[in-house]
Amino acid sequence: MIEFQNISKSYGPVTAIDGLSLKIERGEFVVLIGASGSGKSTMIKMINRMENHDAGRILLDGEEIYSFKVRELRLRMGYAIQSVGLFPHWTVERNIATVPQMLGWTAPKIRDRVTTLLQLFDLDPETYRTRYPHQLSGGQQQRVGVARALAADPDVLLMDEPFGALDPVIRASLQLEMKRVHQASGKTIVMVTHDVDEALRLATKIVLLDQGRIVQVAAPLELLARPANALVVDFVGRGDIGIKLLSLQSAQSLARQEPQRQGPSLPAATTLREAVSFLAMHQLAVVNLMDASGAHAGVLHAIDIFHKAGPSDG
Numbered sequence: 001m002i003e004f005q006n007i008s009k010s011y012g013p014v015t016a017i018d019g020l021s022l023k024i025e026r027g028e029f030v031v032l033i034g035a036s037g038s039g040k041s042t043m044i045k046m047i048n049r050m051e052n053h054d055a056g057r058i059l060l061d062g063e064e065i066y067s068f069k070v071r072e073l074r075l076r077m078g079y080a081i082q083s084v085g086l087f088p089h090w091t092v093e094r095n096i097a098t099v100p101q102m103l104g105w106t107a108p109k110i111r112d113r114v115t116t117l118l119q120l121f122d123l124d125p126e127t128y129r130t131r132y133p134h135q136l137s138g139g140q141q142q143r144v145g146v147a148r149a150l151a152a153d154p155d156v157l158l159m160d161e162p163f164g165a166l167d168p169v170i171r172a173s174l175q176l177e178m179k180r181v182h183q184a185s186g187k188t189i190v191m192v193t194h195d196v197d198e199a200l201r202l203a204t205k206i207v208l209l210d211q212g213r214i215v216q217v218a219a220p221l222e223l224l225a226r227p228a229n230a231l232v233v234d235f236v237g238r239g240d241i242g243i244k245l246l247s248l249q250s251a252q253s254l255a256r257q258e259p260q261r262q263g264p265s266l267p268a269a270t271t272l273r274e275a276v277s278f279l280a281m282h283q284l285a286v287v288n289l290m291d292a293s294g295a296h297a298g299v300l301h302a303i304d305i306f307h308k309a310g311p312s313d314g
């Protein structure tokens with residue numbers, strides 16, 4: 001879908017991207033992480049030609065992006081950034097409708113779409129559609145920014161720290177929402193974040209950059225279980241890699257198919273991290289698991305977490 005072939009990009013004497021190659025398949029949720037200045041934003045911006053690459057080729061569906069008109073390219077891609085970039089003199093509705101307007105959608109279709117998106121991001125449509133950006137909190141502005149990026153249902157969504165200014169609760173709920181949007185729509189998403197946990201939660205593939213080069217490309221579980229080198233280990237958090245691994249696996253994955261025991265039950269979809277916390281807090285060695293309908297779904301043994309969870313390479 002999007003392919004970087006030996007891409008380089010400099011700003012004067014600074015090499016921002018250094019001979020980088022990467023294939024992003026349709027439907028992937030690719031999250032770019034790396035230290036400040038490692039080239040994450042530059043990578044995203046080169047995809048919709050906010051920045052132009054100096055050398056190499058970037059292909060969109062097999063065609064070099066320089067062969068598209070910039071406007072056509074940008075209409076195919078939603079773009080959301082931390083600083084939001086809402087038009088200050090336009091209402092929320094008009095901001096969200098920017099691309100649908102350009103595409104010539106009818107007024108009722110645009111109105112319906114704005115309503116749906118505001119609801120999706122937990123903003124009451126009647127309260128918020130006529131507001132101006134300065135009448136919104138920073139977090140609300142960010143949500144409108146993401147809604148605007150999604151407005152015309154683009155195949156590709158580019159997001160640069162889209163949840164940067166949000167408090168942890170709203171951030172977590174928006175992450176869930178993005179995950180749901182991704183799973184339901186099959187969109188190809190490329191996102192930059194500074195938050196490793198966010199990357200682990202959302203990505204189908206994480207790309208760790210350092211000085212304009214790729215250090216490792218891996219699915220979240222693989223990145224934790226088989227970090228390519230010490231830089232990756234440091235970046236994902238040397239001290240709590242084990243805890244992060246537990247966050248990515250469900251209690252269900254270690255359930256023993258045994259009859260229900262005396263004592264409490266946890267949802268089988270609970271992460272192993274939450275299960276460990278629960279077991280520790282209640283000083284339990286085992287806990288029942290239940291499925292979404294409340295039916296017994298096996299038993300989780302604390303000992304299995306330490307014997308079975310984590311890298312399974314023998």
Ligand SMILES: Nc1ncnc2c1ncn2[C@@H]1O[C@H](COP(=O)(O)OP(=O)(O)OP(=O)(O)O)[C@@H](O)[C@H]1O
Pocket residue numbers: 011014015016034035036037038039040041042043
């Ligand atoms: N417009 C510009 N002019 C000059 N140098 C730039 C420009 N944009 C980026 N750079 C430089 O290119 C390198 C990569 O920058 P980039 O913004 O892609 O990094 P980043 O990983 O997104 O950083 P951060 O996490 O701090 O946002 C940095 O050294 C940066 O200083």
